Amino acid sequence: MDTDPPHPPPAERGRLSALLRLRPYARPYRGWLVLTVASAMLASLAQLAVPLIIQRVVDGPLADGDRAGLIPYVGLALVFGVAEAALFFVRRWAMNHSSLRLERDLRDALYQRLQRLPVSFHDRWSSGQLLSRATSDMSTIRRFVGFGGVFLLVNLVTCAVVLALLLLTYWPLGLAVLLTTVPLTVVGLRWEKRYNAESRLVQDEQGELATDVEESVQGIRVVKSLGRSGLVFDRYDRKAVRLRSLQLQKVRTLALLWCVFEFHPQVTRALILVGGSLAVGTGALTVGGLVGFVALFTVLLWPILSIGFLLAQAQEAASACDRIGELLDAPLTVADRPGLEPADVGSPARLRFEDVGFTYPGADRPVLDGVDLDLAPGETVALVGATGSGKTTLTALVGRLYDVTAGRVTVDGVDVRDLPLAQLRSVVAVAFEDATLFSMSVRENLTLGRPDAGDDDVDEALRVAQAEFVHDLPWGLATRIGEQGLSLSGGQRQRLALARAVLGRPSVLVLDDPLSALDVHTESLVEAALRSVLAGTTALVVAHRPSTVLLADRVALLQEGRITAVGTHSELLAEVPAYRDLLAQDSELSGAFS
Template sequence: MTETPAAPDDRGRLSSLARLWPFARPYRGLVALTFVGALLATLTQLAIPLITQDVVDGPIADGDRAGLVPLLALALAFGIAEAALFFLRRWAMNISSLQIERDLRDTLYQRLQRLPVAFHEGWSSGQLLSRATSDVSTIRRFVGFGAVFLVVNLITCAVVGVLLLVTYWPLGVAVLVTTLPLTWYGLRWEKRYNTQSRLVQDEQGELATDVEEAVQGIRVVKSLGRSGLVFGRYDRKAQRLRDLQLDKVRTLALIWCLFEFHPQITLAVILVGGSLAVGSGALTVGGLVGFVTLFTVLLWPILSLGFLLAQAQETASACDRIGELLDAPLTVTDAPGVRPQAVGTPARLRFEHVGFRFPGAGDPVLADVDLDVAPGETVALVGATGSGKTTMTALVARLFDVTAGRVTLDGHDVRDLPLVQLRTVVATAFEEATLFSMSVRENVALGRPDATDDEVAEALRVAQADFVHDLPWGLDTRIGEQGLSLSGGQRQRLALARAVLGRPSVLVLDDPLSALDVHTEALVERALREVLAETTALVVAHRASTVMLADRVALLEHGRITAVGRHSDLLAEVPAYRALLSSESELAGLTGLAGPELSEAGSR
């Protein structure tokens, strides 16, 4: 997802920025107060040039010192009003922009949690991270400053333009004429700046991905001595980001140059034309001073337009990038009107003519799969790598939705169960154990926050995770990111404890013992048998010992179940099953068993 789309036209830019309105609507009062305060504070400044004109043409020209007092008092009053309005604007602006940022960030995070697994598998984490952090911050800065002054400064330019025409229309027309080429060049370069901004934002996401991968994989990088290779890859992207940013800076510098150059040329035109007008009597000295002072009020709005338009382009790109996430379809959701259904503990799990194909893929991963797992029964899924075992287990908790057929629990299609209920009655332990930066207790009770201490202790016992009591603060010890402070076996045991906590109706185990040593594995299996006797279980098996936990075994070949039965029966009657086991170093020893030994092994 790193391709940069063509820069949309101005109408597309406005459409992108319009995405912010739903987040600003709840705070429209504060937003309006921000705009009003900023506009009034800016317009208050216009009183000073007009007062200056009266001072020059009145008390100064007449030598009336007493006449200065009311005019100076009036200028002071306008100054105090401007300061008060400035404070009001900053107060309302900070509250509204921070609230909008919070709501946008919350909405984006909730959306990421709701998007299906298939979506996350297609996006790099760095791209998602950059959108949830830097893009949201870009929007907050624009909402709190850029949007306000972009509108206020344009209004100021219009009001001052009218006042200049009223003061002395020939010079006013000359000022307006000089803005035409400025506007044309500004719009031309803004489109280029927008494209460059999008390239920079996307490249920042790519760089964030590299940093995250390098940190998470630091053990692999160091063990292979590939720090130089990883840094070289990072440095090339960092160099590209630098080049893209420099391109953007050069474009912005050119825009600034145009907006900086314009007031100087215009001021020269005003002074020359105004001096001739004063000499001919068409304009008073006070009128010229007031005209020049009015124009100086325009300096900041004109100079800021380059920066504000560039900020608007960056914000529009950020809105587009965030919109890609907010607009991504939620393919795994609750059906309309869905209600909780009665599901027993244990439950009957059935795959009925199930098929699954990844979007845009060629051959299906699963095709016409039928499997009936009785309540309290444990079935092991055995198959070669790529045969569809993990995909099949993922369909039970609707991490993916079937593309054909259906999966049922006690006769209810899993798509007819609320996701909250489904993922409560179905617990899953994955081969790759994922832990979070929280305490041991919080990690284990992640799916059951209301679990009692006794239930947590029982889950830890089943998973043979008593090592947690030796950690510095026991169950309250905070585990580092991804649980890297623990060994692979320790992480896997905690993930298993999390899955068995609460004795779910259906337990799905995707080879959860692969990282355990033989001794620990035997202890876990002995305790796990107690859990499996009280629940329905679907277990992906690669080890002989894991197969022995099952009542029956299902052989999966090329996305189809070709045989189902007891391990001993399949070993004796299905050549493909024997061939698969003989290819697995840990299972190969079983093929050498014969007669009573084979039967005994199969019945254990």
């Protein structure tokens, strides 16, 4: 089903307030930005010297027939031309130095923010929306900082200076030119708001399209196996057509702006020629003055014509700042409290859930309600329950992927919210059912949580997870396994994820059904090796297979968000009908435990 972008375009938000978000990131490069603006300003002003020189030449040497008198003016024009070229070089050098570094800093800040934002945030946002903000929106801001913003300021100042010179040259004609800018300004401001809203819609739709492309590429095997390439393409095409429609509307608005800004100077130039000729005829203006006036207005043409384009670029940059600001302003609901210091945590550690409750944002009812569970140091507890009972949610609370909404989770008596996240996630290791691997080498994937691990530690983790197959890969541990590890089978990916979790011998080990993709033979080998690991750590294991349950010292039954029974497997099988019923739903379990 097609969905709208998560946030509608805030058309009522001011462009200036959006662009002011850039101030903290621009501050370190303030000197370079000042140099960029100053060099662009001086280069623009250098252009104004040529019309003034032309006026002097026409009324002086040309009128008097003094050819020798032309030489100083030609030399002066050459000096200003060389100065303009040099200033152009300085502007480009300073512009690239400042805008590219600012883009880098802003992108770093955004990426760091995405890493710090809680899982609940990423649950709500599509990856395509995040990707478009981190790429295309960043480029839009860089172009505005390096070019659009500079020339918007420079051209406005140039317009003011030229208009002042026009008034000084012949004030009636200069005043007429000034009055013609009033309707131009009114039209520009009116269409500017419309263009802002349309730009935001285009940027959001690009994010939706990027999401579709990413999902179809990652799920290409599923799409092909189900023969649904046509359906996926139709879904993509609908969004592509909508994006094209939005872009065409944006182009039409921009074309109207350009039409107005192109038409205005032509009418004004005609007015200058008619009015100037009459003034020359009456002697109120010299021929040189008219030529200089026209030349000055010609210099004014580019600033006038560029206003529409630069205002459009400013609107796009403002929309980009708003879109990026939505991420930078998103609350860090899972974060370290100020002044938090590391606490002493034993290995293995005691893990306790004390009256824990949890409700997903926007949900009507809690997923967990009043959960109490105590895991002694070195104990392994298997967590069993029907699908949707809250098992995965409960395991996510240990490492603070989510924060409890009631009660607390403690490690060695310390609330996990009172432990720095860096420490908590070094003493708590998690292996998820869906094994996620990254586009890096096998060794880098294994040591992601413990970069200082030695070869012996890595080999031991591979042995425990029965993942020695990596040595048969083309370059062994140095083999790059590809995006999402799709070059490996599901069981291989799961074994590598398990090896990554046990590598650091954590104080608390959380395993969310980590053996679901393994065949029976490999599973028995992994379980045999896991026993030695579980003996030295406190482990909470989500179990669906009988053999996994038998790894545990005790079993906890989770029903509708509550722990309803805790005991050994034999005790629960004999005393808890709900536990027997749950096992009886799987013929394999029933046969194994009868």
